[in-house]
Amino acid sequence: MTEVSAQVSGKEVRQVDRVVIRFAGDSGDGMQLTGERFTSETASFGNDLSTLPDFPAEIRAPAGSPAGVSGFQLHFSDHDILTPGDAPNVLVAMNPAALRSNIKDLPRGNDLVVNGDAFTPGNLKKAGYAVNPLDDGSLDEYRVHRVPLTSLTIEAVGAVDGVNKKEAERAKNMFALGLMSWLYHRPIDGTEAWLKGKFAKRPEIADANIRAFKAGHAYGETTESFSVTYEVAPAKMSPGTYRNISGNMALSYGLIAASQLTGLPVYLGSYPITPASDILHELSKHKRFGVRTFQAEDEIAGIGAALGAAFGGSLGVTTTSGPGVCLKSEAVGLAVTLELPLLICDIQRGGPSTGLPTKTEQADLLQAMFGRNGEAPLPIVAPRSPSDCFNAAIEAARLATKYRTPVILLSDGYLANGSEPWLLPTADEFPDIAVEFATEANAPDGSGDFWPYLRDPQTGARPWAVPGTPGLEHRIGGLEKADGSGGISYSPENHETMTRLRAAKIDGIACDIPPLEVDDPDGEATVLVLGWGSTYGPVAAAARRVRSGGQQVAHAHLRHLNPFPANTGEVLKRYEKVLIPEMNLGQLSMLIRARFLVDAISYDRVRGLPFKAAELEGVILDAIDSRRAGTSAAEEVTV
Amino acid sequence: MTEVSAQVSGKEVRQVDRVVIRFAGDSGDGMQLTGERFTSETASFGNDLSTLPDFPAEIRAPAGSPAGVSGFQLHFSDHDILTPGDAPNVLVAMNPAALRSNIKDLPRGNDLVVNGDAFTPGNLKKAGYAVNPLDDGSLDEYRVHRVPLTSLTIEAVGAVDGVNKKEAERAKNMFALGLMSWLYHRPIDGTEAWLKGKFAKRPEIADANIRAFKAGHAYGETTESFSVTYEVAPAKMSPGTYRNISGNMALSYGLIAASQLTGLPVYLGSYPITPASDILHELSKHKRFGVRTFQAEDEIAGIGAALGAAFGGSLGVTTTSGPGVCLKSEAVGLAVTLELPLLICDIQRGGPSTGLPTKTEQADLLQAMFGRNGEAPLPIVAPRSPSDCFNAAIEAARLATKYRTPVILLSDGYLANGSEPWLLPTADEFPDIAVEFATEANAPDGSGDFWPYLRDPQTGARPWAVPGTPGLEHRIGGLEKADGSGGISYSPENHETMTRLRAAKIDGIACDIPPLEVDDPDGEATVLVLGWGSTYGPVAAAARRVRSGGQQVAHAHLRHLNPFPANTGEVLKRYEKVLIPEMNLGQLSMLIRARFLVDAISYDRVRGLPFKAAELEGVILDAIDSRRAGTSAAEEVTV
Amino acid sequence: MNRLLDLVPKAEAKQTRKEFNSGVDVRWCPGCGDYAILATVQGFLPEVGVKRENIVFISGIGCSSRFPYYVETYGMHSIHGRAPAIATGLATSRPDLSVWVVTGDGDALSIGGNHLIHALRRNVNLTILLFNNQIYGLTKGQYSPTSEQGKITKSTPMGSLDRPFNPVSLALGAEATFVARSIDSDRAHLTSVLRAANEHAGTALVEIYQNCNIFNDGAFDLLKEKGTRDDAGLRLEAGQPMVFGADSTRGVRRRADGGLEVCNASDPGVLIHDPTIDDPSTAFALSRLNGVTPIGVFRDVDRPSYDELMNEQLATATAKQGEGDIMALLHSGDTWDVE
Amino acid sequence: MNRLLDLVPKAEAKQTRKEFNSGVDVRWCPGCGDYAILATVQGFLPEVGVKRENIVFISGIGCSSRFPYYVETYGMHSIHGRAPAIATGLATSRPDLSVWVVTGDGDALSIGGNHLIHALRRNVNLTILLFNNQIYGLTKGQYSPTSEQGKITKSTPMGSLDRPFNPVSLALGAEATFVARSIDSDRAHLTSVLRAANEHAGTALVEIYQNCNIFNDGAFDLLKEKGTRDDAGLRLEAGQPMVFGADSTRGVRRRADGGLEVCNASDPGVLIHDPTIDDPSTAFALSRLNGVTPIGVFRDVDRPSYDELMNEQLATATAKQGEGDIMALLHSGDTWDVE
Numbered sequence A, B: 001m002t003e004v005s006a007q008v009s010g011k012e013v014r015q016v017d018r019v020v021i022r023f024a025g026d027s028g029d030g031m032q033l034t035g036e037r038f039t040s041e042t043a044s045f046g047n048d049l050s051t052l053p054d055f056p057a058e059i060r061a062p063a064g065s066p067a068g069v070s071g072f073q074l075h076f077s078d079h080d081i082l083t084p085g086d087a088p089n090v091l092v093a094m095n096p097a098a099l100r101s102n103i104k105d106l107p108r109g110n111d112l113v114v115n116g117d118a119f120t121p122g123n124l125k126k127a128g129y130a131v132n133p134l135d136d137g138s139l140d141e142y143r144v145h146r147v148p149l150t151s152l153t154i155e156a157v158g159a160v161d162g163v164n165k166k167e168a169e170r171a172k173n174m175f176a177l178g179l180m181s182w183l184y185h186r187p188i189d190g191t192e193a194w195l196k197g198k199f200a201k202r203p204e205i206a207d208a209n210i211r212a213f214k215a216g217h218a219y220g221e222t223t224e225s226f227s228v229t230y231e232v233a234p235a236k237m238s239p240g241t242y243r244n245i246s247g248n249m250a251l252s253y254g255l256i257a258a259s260q261l262t263g264l265p266v267y268l269g270s271y272p273i274t275p276a277s278d279i280l281h282e283l284s285k286h287k288r289f290g291v292r293t294f295q296a297e298d299e300i301a302g303i304g305a306a307l308g309a310a311f312g313g314s315l316g317v318t319t320t321s322g323p324g325v326c327l328k329s330e331a332v333g334l335a336v337t338l339e340l341p342l343l344i345c346d347i348q349r350g351g352p353s354t355g356l357p358t359k360t361e362q363a364d365l366l367q368a369m370f371g372r373n374g375e376a377p378l379p380i381v382a383p384r385s386p387s388d389c390f391n392a393a394i395e396a397a398r399l400a401t402k403y404r405t406p407v408i409l410l411s412d413g414y415l416a417n418g419s420e421p422w423l424l425p426t427a428d429e430f431p432d433i434a435v436e437f438a439t440e441a442n443a444p445d446g447s448g449d450f451w452p453y454l455r456d457p458q459t460g461a462r463p464w465a466v467p468g469t470p471g472l473e474h475r476i477g478g479l480e481k482a483d484g485s486g487g488i489s490y491s492p493e494n495h496e497t498m499t500r501l502r503a504a505k506i507d508g509i510a511c512d513i514p515p516l517e518v519d520d521p522d523g524e525a526t527v528l529v530l531g532w533g534s535t536y537g538p539v540a541a542a543a544r545r546v547r548s549g550g551q552q553v554a555h556a557h558l559r560h561l562n563p564f565p566a567n568t569g570e571v572l573k574r575y576e577k578v579l580i581p582e583m584n585l586g587q588l589s590m591l592i593r594a595r596f597l598v599d600a601i602s603y604d605r606v607r608g609l610p611f612k613a614a615e616l617e618g619v620i621l622d623a624i625d626s627r628r629a630g631t632s633a634a635e636e637v638t639v
Numbered sequence C, D: 001m002n003r004l005l006d007l008v009p010k011a012e013a014k015q016t017r018k019e020f021n022s023g024v025d026v027r028w029c030p031g032c033g034d035y036a037i038l039a040t041v042q043g044f045l046p047e048v049g050v051k052r053e054n055i056v057f058i059s060g061i062g063c064s065s066r067f068p069y070y071v072e073t074y075g076m077h078s079i080h081g082r083a084p085a086i087a088t089g090l091a092t093s094r095p096d097l098s099v100w101v102v103t104g105d106g107d108a109l110s111i112g113g114n115h116l117i118h119a120l121r122r123n124v125n126l127t128i129l130l131f132n133n134q135i136y137g138l139t140k141g142q143y144s145p146t147s148e149q150g151k152i153t154k155s156t157p158m159g160s161l162d163r164p165f166n167p168v169s170l171a172l173g174a175e176a177t178f179v180a181r182s183i184d185s186d187r188a189h190l191t192s193v194l195r196a197a198n199e200h201a202g203t204a205l206v207e208i209y210q211n212c213n214i215f216n217d218g219a220f221d222l223l224k225e226k227g228t229r230d231d232a233g234l235r236l237e238a239g240q241p242m243v244f245g246a247d248s249t250r251g252v253r254r255r256a257d258g259g260l261e262v263c264n265a266s267d268p269g270v271l272i273h274d275p276t277i278d279d280p281s282t283a284f285a286l287s288r289l290n291g292v293t294p295i296g297v298f299r300d301v302d303r304p305s306y307d308e309l310m311n312e313q314l315a316t317a318t319a320k321q322g323e324g325d326i327m328a329l330l331h332s333g334d335t336w337d338v339e
């Protein structure tokens, strides 16, 4: 954080280039909402930003317990940023449990805002504090602002008719938001308008919240606890219209866009599962786009219905997370052999098994590659940021429809719930991915028959003839099919041919995707950091840090995990060392090593959280220093 | 085939060292039975042998059609052999369709026995012959024996009371068996006794079959068509008691043995699927061993029940094939995180999807490795021959119970249905794999609590406390668990720890399995052929051929696919070239390359059939000649 | 109510049975009951009057599930048990198609039981033909969820232990709107049931007793053979009294405990069959009848189908909010401009 | 008949409710109906009289499925929908255990529907507690297979389209031998139902109406609140007439079409409840009753349980052929010696 100070209206105003703020409180305290509103204010102000919600486990834990703590972190700046920030500048802790679970992330000397009213003996006990940390000196090294948030809120709401004390108290998150908005000079009109909209049916509640919000703002002005306020200038961003967007929302919009671009209606067959459910929720709102959403009885029926719809000419989509991918795997294999377009969106979460449903991880890559019986290859696409989920969805739809293949889209919990400003695309930026169905018989023998497996010589794709097309009646199925005609075939040679044709079709996509780009400003780096999926932000941020420290590092990012871009091997071989940071135990690393025989160094962590830029900076510097940072799979196991 | 001739009783008798015979006919012709009886005669005579049944697709095709042809090939010899043979010395074709689909495998000059009666215009048409091949000279280069099998059989059965013409005709396979038994000097008493036993309830049918069998035998003596008979001396085999056994039978017996050795009753939860169903059938016969078989409503319930039984202290087993593995994958992940012993037997078949259900393939290896969400490693064991399925089952049970982990046993369709003589083990050859349950509280804090995830420092295994044990009541589940105590934990550090502990436990097994052995007689080979699973036979046979041709080649075989034996990397690096033949598109190859960065050459074929020794001989010779035979994954894809 | 099937394009000229023969070699064991069902369905399809390109057959895995290959329409031979789910996606996205599911007792009731009961409660516009041979045919003869208890098969050498499902009872318990039963070999009866099923909007489940002459031969002989069939089978006909027997001497009436029982045709209280009663209780009681097997349509009631309702929601949304505009969607919510 | 539960070791001393509290922090939303059910079950378990180490709770995934963590017995929190299958393996291999399944309406009827109906027809010795809150709680409020049609949820902003399952009807259609319904907040009633379920040999399904105060608050208020509950709920009691209402003025009788209907208590033909009738038809009819919700045991009939039959087969095989000898097994069939 770079600072420049000034003194205005009694309080010092510091100009800083970026701020990380974290709200933490009980699940019932509305922290996600608070964070989202702060985000909206910040976005409309024109800062660049990146957010990281941190939910407790799916189920609501008892109020006041550490398990019930919900957090929201926001990083905003006057320049473009890539991650939600490593460590907060200010932590807002609504109760002792929130303090306890978050304080370890707050660097000493930074601001800590606590709701003093919540530090009751009962709450302290629930949080596991024997002594009140506000009194025992343990927080001495922080700039502690002890604000009686609850009582100030109740006081501020005061005599709003029809609002009882409990409801008044609930507005305390708006008080906190007001205070923080003041502290960082956020525009506040939007929040007022938003509260009015949200509580349109109960204007008295809107009123109470607005009062609390304003009181919080005013409190900052008047209290002595805050002697400094901070300004973060708008970021210089490319011109255009922006909105803030989360990954799941962007993915949903991407699917709708893909539907418009291909001319195929979206058919989503899905079964709810964290962190994918929001895509189902979002898509179900857009029926006027011809989007059909079908909440199935389970994951198998979800993909089954999507596949049935794909047979009928829809853009079949199914959304899920790892455990659901397991259940869908047999049907994915069917889709591979049927050679029908289908999108399988896997919003990865912590595994194995039920694992850590609300935490992020990238450990389904090899499952996506190999989690089916037999040789059943398919393309895999991974978005790199929340807004990139939009583009990745369109790209996945392009590949699926052009090559008549299921495609796995690998997002993750962090991308799904994290958000960032998104420069909205204009219509002319969309790719042309219109789809054509087969309408004519095609048998090479001129018999007038339709051969469903006669491939396009260019792409290897088979014709897509949808029911309703006269003369093209045909049957397809999961048994091996004769090359060309598509009849059942038990011939050994035909099976060999078909297996290789299916593989070649997918491998051939390598020539239809952009080459792997390398960010190596001076072209002098010896270490290449290779990332995929949601590690993009922290890897890129770490590379910047390394460079601003005067060192060289190259950064490349894989958007297509299968097949790899055609130039991947060539790129890798240009560097002395290849470092692959992943939120798993080295899955991309293993694919890269097998394919290119490059002794890639894997930096792998599974903590359910995105990497921090500082952490990766260290890892890169270690690699540059020739000290190997991670473990390499080539080392022999010694136990 | 080495030949030595003599002239006895009018016919020449040739001594040969080995013979490959193939019976082929309609599904209704009883070819499998015929082959099995010939096998029994051959086994009891003391030859070494190896068999390969070749079923048509699961469903019965119309009589006389090529799709309905069923085959059985048997290789027998006076020395130890490793495969069912590349090409037959004699082909018995019961109808035109059988001739048509099998003749391409018969080398010119070899014996062809056909049922002349079956070459009717109708049957010829069904088989797709425009002209009768027996008449058009197309078979001139074979030694054709045109035997009116049907009419001779009907004549031989003659006036057996209570046997109608259709039943009499059905005995024609026994006529063929009699003829072949004569041709190869097989002992015939066993077959008579067996027929009597089989048709104990209808002695007249037994009688008819015995008459046909004897008539076939006598026919050989009298007909002029056969001027030569063949003798194959018994093989010099290790002393002991032998029986002929198929892979699925050996696997079933191995499970029962493992049950006795561990002291845990077998609980099989299974859903029928080709080619695994026979294990369910076999185990369901052995209830007096305390074996419980549960035919579940689907594959998920099959593994679920096995896992429930494992929780209760049974040796939980589930059997299936690739499509079933897909469905089980979520529950396998649960077993990984519950750390309960469980055997998942995957009898691989041609994929993807329904694929080629009755054909063999090895394409589920990567699915076994990675087909689950999250980091969910488990041991994988693969038998190398039909009888080895017995040992592999015991080894899988040893690992599962000792390390408290699910284990995948990868057999395949060829091993499952193929058979070979098996030197029966004696009781003292069995490993000691007795299992002990936890009986005492173990909390390190002396609280008297039970910590279900407190690991054995040696093996990393957790205690197995079964319900019914007082004081050890505990709850386990699919959410991440706290190291040691096993309570639910959402801590980032704990998840990292547990993920690595689970991985280390499996990796550590490398030290508890035999090192990879290399067969390199002179220690001078530069090429190593590395195999796994059912390719053992053809690879070893090919290596022999190469060596008898005066060249050197080393052969190593992986029984454990995860983890690899501790010395694997060291072995691989000893050779200039590593060649990996697999019935998939290079799956082991990819694991070896990733792990050891060895530029292994993959020779991969997916034809639904085992490799032939001659084919692999050529591939090895090519590798020795530095001409790369297969495709290497390191080559860039160019389309 | 807007009948979806009316959206399916009607054939212009009368189609013939031959036009529904795909010409693919039929591969069932000689004598299998599936042949007769195939012939009956191919014979019935022209009567449906729908263009054959707008008809789709979707099956799972099993002998019965080979069916689609033999019918010259669109078809998919999918994976084991999943046909109802796949068909649901197709039927709910394509109101212009007539979608049929072909399945077996293992496919539909063992691995696929869940999809079946959910399709029934949703009332998706499907006609489901369940070939019940009370055995797993394709995998060579294990017992199935409809095999009688105590059945000795390869997987149950001492007899099976589980009580079978009664597919009609199960379907009625799962909110089915149309449930019927017929027999492979009775072409006229099967055709009449197919006709009723085809006319039903929503999910129609037709259980067809089918002989597997290889692994479960003669399972339905009582219902088929001249000497026994009249006493063994009760033909349900709407509006007709439930009487049966060689000389129609037997009937069905309600027992004091509320179940149904066989009585003399002349006894008072012989029931009149009415498949259209909204409450499924009597249809259910009929499915539990001992001593005689009812054949025909148990239940046939009107309820909006899932697909109709889904289409309505799309239409309503579009009518209210206008057709979707992607650029407007992207620009919805809080946006800001940077210049 | 040899009662399996008799094999479960009885507690020597009387156990207390506290002994069944695992001490693990209970994590449900404040006010959730699951708390009341937990308290009732913990209160009931001592009465079962089985040693707590011989009791096992197995659950799937959902808010309700957290249940096992809180009970001081053996337990497994498994994967979504599979608890009945896992419990089947445990119960059929360990006759000395008392095995309970805890599941939700999504867990049991959506993803797990097939395992549930198969467990019921097999009649495995299990007590299944189905917490029906008519919503997906854990995933934050999508409609479930028991949600009423037209329900507006996150995934159905214009209302759900599918007809819900009636879990009692479904279970009866699936050959269930014991089916009951109770309410989270009615401790006495729930305890009485648990008692009956526990005494039943075979699968006992207990549907428990459970309030999810976060995502589906008040779903069962009519049945709970003083002013309405007497008119809304019919308490089924064996041998008692089916009467209800504030002053017991209302009754249940059979309609002409065979279904049941509400009438005046004084009308002729008010039914007497008998859950032991072998024919499930009247129990089924009761589950379809309009205008009042029956609470209590619908059906409770004796049928050998799957586990008993399985154990018998093992015992018979051993008695007939003697205990298995592995060496003899290996040497069975054709063998030959090489010297």
Ligand SMILES: Cc1ncc(C[n+]2csc(CCOP(=O)(O)OP(=O)(O)O)c2C)c(N)n1
Binding pocket: B271, B272, B273, B274, B299, B323, B324, B327, B354, C061, C062, C063, C064, C065, C080, C103, C104, C105, C106, C107, C108, C131, C133, C135, C136, C137, C138, C139, C144
């Ligand atoms: C996932 C999966 N599990 C198991 C099988 C093996 N399988 C194929 S068909 C079948 C049952 C067939 O029985 P049914 O549905 O009654 O059909 P039928 O052959 O009797 O017509 C089974 C178990 C499979 N193909 N896929």
Ligand SMILES: Cc1ncc(C[n+]2csc(CCOP(=O)(O)OP(=O)(O)O)c2C)c(N)n1
Binding pocket: A271, A272, A273, A274, A299, A323, A324, A327, A354, D061, D062, D063, D064, D065, D080, D103, D104, D105, D106, D107, D108, D131, D133, D135, D136, D137, D138, D139, D144
């Ligand atoms: C395989 C799988 N699919 C989906 C989920 C997500 N999921 C967890 S619980 C649940 C439904 C919960 O509803 P219910 O069973 O009614 O339980 P409740 O929370 O209402 O008690 C779902 C869809 C999952 N954990 N695993």
Ligand code: SF4
Binding pocket: B059, B060, C027, C028, C029, C031, C032, C033, C034, C063, C064, C133, C137, C138, C211, C212, C213, C214, C215
């Ligand atoms: S096995 Fe049975 S069901 Fe299958 S084709 Fe043969 S007779 Fe028909």
Ligand code: SF4
Binding pocket: A059, A060, D027, D028, D029, D031, D032, D033, D034, D063, D064, D133, D137, D138, D211, D212, D213, D214, D215
């Ligand atoms: S979400 Fe509903 S069911 Fe789940 S704990 Fe909260 S109140 Fe209970």
Ligand SMILES: [Mg+2]
Binding pocket: C062, C104, C105, C106, C131, C132, C133, C134, C135, C136, C137, C144
């Ligand atoms: Mg069947």
Ligand SMILES: [Mg+2]
Binding pocket: D062, D104, D105, D106, D131, D132, D133, D134, D135, D136, D137, D144
């Ligand atoms: Mg629920």
